[in-house]
Amino acid sequence: MRLRDAPQPFQYQGSKRIIASAILSRLDVQSYSSLVEPFAGSAAVSIRAAMEGRIKSFWLNDVNTPLIDLWNAILSDTDNLINEYAVIWESQKYNPREFYSIVRKRFNSSPEPVDLLYLLSRAVKGAIRYNSTGEFNQSPDNRRLGVRPDALAKRLRAISAVMSECTQTSSIDYRDLVYKYEPGQVWYMDPPYEGVSKQRDSRYATTVCRKEFEDFLHDLNNREIPFLLSYDGQTGDKIYGTPLPSVLNLERVNIAAGRSATSTLQGKDERTLEALYISQHLQTSKSCIEDRDANQMTIDFASEDYVRAS
Numbered sequence: 001m002r003l004r005d006a007p008q009p010f011q012y013q014g015s016k017r018i019i020a021s022a023i024l025s026r027l028d029v030q031s032y033s034s035l036v037e038p039f040a041g042s043a044a045v046s047i048r049a050a051m052e053g054r055i056k057s058f059w060l061n062d063v064n065t066p067l068i069d070l071w072n073a074i075l076s077d078t079d080n081l082i083n084e085y086a087v088i089w090e091s092q093k094y095n096p097r098e099f100y101s102i103v104r105k106r107f108n109s110s111p112e113p114v115d116l117l118y119l120l121s122r123a124v125k126g127a128i129r130y131n132s133t134g135e136f137n138q139s140p141d142n143r144r145l146g147v148r149p150d151a152l153a154k155r156l157r158a159i160s161a162v163m164s165e166c167t168q169t170s171s172i173d174y175r176d177l178v179y180k181y182e183p184g185q186v187w188y189m190d191p192p193y194e195g196v197s198k199q200r201d202s203r204y205a206t207t208v209c210r211k212e213f214e215d216f217l218h219d220l221n222n223r224e225i226p227f228l229l230s231y232d233g234q235t236g237d238k239i240y241g242t243p244l245p246s247v248l249n250l251e252r253v254n255i256a257a258g259r260s261a262t263s264t265l266q267g268k269d270e271r272t273l274e275a276l277y278i279s280q281h282l283q284t285s286k287s288c289i290e291d292r293d294a295n296q297m298t299i300d301f302a303s304e305d306y307v308r309a310s
């Protein structure tokens with residue numbers, strides 16, 4: 001396996017899979033024993049670091065509890081999850097549209113990890129969406145049946161093999177993690193983009209308020225907690241989010257995240273740049289590879305693993 005191909009457990013909007021190695025190259029990994037992701041999502045950066053084998057332990061936190069339940073199943077109940085997914089995936093074939101609705105309804109009344117795995121596999125753009133009452137309401141991508149069970153099994157086993165023994169999980173608000181900081185930890189944070197996150201963010205179960213987040217970053221600085229943070233960015237001329245203030249004393253670097261798949265579909269050739277903020281307390285690496293994946297498309301999943309609907 002080429003390292004650029006670190007496996008993705010499920011499609012996830014905002015996954016950092018494409019730039020995970022560029023993010024990690026900023027870090028002097030020898031200085032840290034534990035990588036903490038307060039906004040884990042699909043945890044692309046932790047997976048990458050685990051595959052590289054240079055950080056000993058991981059902590060995945062996300063306020064979305066069913067997502068963390070899914071992570072727990074991936075890490076501790078891998079074969080069961082794989083088998084259950086295979087059963088669901090096979091059962092959909094007579095009427096994939098209706099089947100998706102049934103699973104979504106079932107998930108909204110009683111969330112089970114395998115149902116979320118299936119929904120994420122089939123959801124449009126792999127993007128989760130929630131309505132105002134917090135129910136998962138994303139439509140299926142009817143051109144695809146979702147990742148094949150055998151391909152998924154390979155990915156989940158690869159992830160579980162390197163992470164199950166050394167990963168802890170939690171589902172709490174990012175602000176409460178600060179009380180659990182221990183020396184040796186480094187944090188990688190990837191909150192929802194501020195530019196599109198107002199009171200409620202339909203993309204995630206909850207969202208992050210800019211003012212509170214800035215206060216939190218001050219607090220991390222005061223406590224000398226070392227962190228890397230993905231926050232704003234730009235595709236072509238379009239800017240996402242407002243850069244963070246200089247008073248926070250963070251170094252800001254741009255990471256080339258490749259051609260934008262959305263722009264390409266619109267006939268435009270636009271590049272995406274993602275800002276990475278580096279805290280003053282971080283031990284940084286001398287060499288970095290921010291432009292290495294610059295020519296890659298910003299697609300978050302290996303499309304060859306997905307089966308087209310007939």
Ligand SMILES: C[S@@+](CC[C@H](N)C(=O)[O-])C[C@H]1O[C@@H](n2cnc3c(N)ncnc32)[C@H](O)[C@@H]1O
Pocket residue numbers: 012013014015016017038039040041042043044045061062063064172173174175190191192193204205206207208
């Ligand atoms: C941009 S995604 C992270 C993507 C991740 N880096 C990846 O590679 O998949 C942001 C995540 O933050 C989580 N989140 C939103 N508000 C949160 C909060 N207050 N505390 C903890 N997690 C939160 C969301 O559920 C979502 O999974």
